[in-house]
Amino acid sequence: MIRSRWGVHLLFGGLLVAGVVVRGLAVLGYRPVLWFWADSFAYLSSAVDLRPLPSRPAGYSLFLWFFENVQVVVVAQHLMGIAMAVAIYAVLLRAGLPAWGSALAAAPVLLDVHQVQLEHLLMADLLFTFLVVMAVVLLVWRPAPWAVVAGLGLLGMATVTRTLGLPLVIVAVVWLLLRRVSWRAVGAGVLAAGVVVGGYATWFNAVHGSFGLGGSxxxxxxxxxxxxxxxxxxxxxxxxxxxxxxxxxxxxxxxxxxxxxxxxxxxxxxxxxxxxxxxxxxxxxxxxxxxxxxxxxLWAFEWNRRIYPSPGPQSAYVFPDSVRPFSDRVASAGRTATQLTVEYQGSSAETRIVEPYAGWLRAYQEYGYLRGPFLAAILLAGLGGMLVKLVRGRFADLTPALLPWAAAMTLTFLPPLVAAFDHRYVVPVVPLACLAAGLALTRRATDDATVESGTRAKRKAQLTAG
Incomplete structure (x- = not known):
């Protein structure tokens, strides 16, 4: 009985082990972290000086300030990646998707090398992705008042990490209203997000003399x-x-x-x-x-990843065969890269490539990622599943998938409209798209009220029969 109960999770367990192995190769092969010049050092300087950045939100800098060691930061980010996959798997199982389908939906998060590379990069994108995915998971899991407050609060934290979180707050609020969640719960959630964003804006004003999140x-x-x-x-x-x-x-x-x-x-x-x-x-x-x-x-859906904006390993966000060494050149805030990392953790954090682990990872990355057309297929599967449920009048089944799908579409199309296309901006779309497709393809109702109503009806029938 116990073996049967756990046997259904063997596929996900195998994928989880593989995901841990890939991340282990990253930790062993690229020590202690990969740097993105010069954005990584801007975040680090903000953490050292503990002041908001004028050009971008500094929520990630607060995250760095908490850990004070880049190796610990990297391990924490890899754990966040694994946590997102586990959360997706758990939500889809609860929604009624078979274990094998739930495992396949979580597989891109576990095995996509560009997801792993983003986790190994000292940049805000992984923290932003984690906050958004966990917020959506909370809201979809059970939109009770506490989950609404926590979910919108996490989206507020995502907003002070990357300003793209703000439109996602709006998407989530509209979704909650469509799902007829109480005004009181939605209002409390909006207040939670407002406290986070307003608190950061107040800090920004205290330093820079105007209310804002940072931007240009x-x-x-x-x-x-x-x-x-x-x-x-x-x-x-x-x-x-x-x-x-x-x-x-x-x-x-x-x-x-x-x-x-x-x-x-x-x-x-x-x-x-x-x-x-x-x-x-x-x-x-x-x-x-x-x-x-x-x-x-639409470049996100091409078969080969576009080298953008200029050729080079960094522009494609891959694990490179060589890294830029630290030099005497100023990295940020009047400090060199060495000075910044020494101030942050007491020692230099210059990247070292260690073989054979790095070589194994580079070999894996030639094929171990989600091609653009497959991402398009996942998004279309989510849309198609929702349309089928809409035609059949199963609106209660449709709404859970609508939130992650709308969030995925927002993160796909908004960055190229307001800034530029970048494959780094595409990676956060994948977990949301997979979650949406899984929820859209479930056959049974996922709305708690519907499930509870069905349970009551079944009990009534049993009593009548008795």
Whole structure:
């Protein structure tokens, strides 16, 4: 009996062991962490100085400040990846999906090498993904008042990690209202998210003199440079200096970092000017804005990963065969990379590649990831399953899948619209898409009220028969 009970979980157990092995190779082969120049050091400097970053939310810096050791951070991030897979498996089992189907839905999170690479990178994306997935899992599992408060609170924490969390709060609130969760519970959840976001904004104001989460108009401006036509926009002379040069358009991030970029000519007022230019470009060319962003988002579904914005191992987010050594060059906040890591943990954290573990991992990454068309198929499976339930009038079955599916679509299409396409932004879509597809393909009701109603009806029938 016990063997039979645990035997159904053998497939997931095998996948879980394989996922742990892949992560073990990363920990052994790339010690202690992989760095993304220079964003990783910006987060680290914020953790050392304990102050919000002006250009992006610093929730991840607070996470780093708590651990004070990059090796511990990496292990914690790998554990988060495993926890997401376990949570997806548990939710789908509870929803009525067979154990083998639940295991397959969790497999991309366990085995996708780009998921593992993101966990091994000192960047905010893994923490953001974990907070979003666990929030969705809580809300889908059982939208009781405590879960609503906790779920929206986690999305508030995701917002102060990456601002993309804010639209997900809106998505979650709309979903809760569709599911007819009490106004009191939804209001308490919104308050929880507001306390987290408002608290961070207050801290930001205390340091930088204005309420905000950290950000820059430059990102949206760089997005407009991929389609802006100043002949259509007719900008005033002060804005015209930001117009793109004639010829082929570059990738959006290039316009931020390239020394020849028009932004260099904008002077000290670049925040104000880029904001005005962005608004004018979108108002003048709304269709070009949408088509350019949506077209870039579709790169996520290509068979081969697009090297973007420029060739190189870092732009593809892979485990490299060589790493950039620490140097005397300033990494962030007037410190070199060595100085920053020594201040943070008392020793240098320069990456060392250790063979044969790194070589085994590089061999695995040639094939061990979710190809773009399969991600598209997973999203379509979720949509198709929901449409079938809608046609059959099973709205209670449809709504659980709607939240992770809507969140996945938001994270797929919003970043290319407001910033740029990046495969690093695609990885968080995968667990949500898998969860949505699994919930959409379940055959029985997952709504607690429906299940409880069915249980009462069964008991009544048994009493009548008796």
């Amino acid at each position: 108009n430059v990102w949206m401006w760089s997005r407009t440079m991929t389609f802006a036509d100043c002949r259509i926009m007719d900008p005033r002379p002060e804005l015209a200096v930001l117009c793109p040069e004639a010829g082929p358009r570059l990738a959006a991030p290039v316009y931020i970092w390239d020394p020849k970029s028009p932004i260099v000519r904008s002077g000290a007022e670049k925040e104000e000017l880029t904001g005005e230019f962005t608004s004018l470009a979108i108002r003048s060319q709304p269709l070009d804005f949408l088509l350019t962003g949506l077209g870039d988002a």
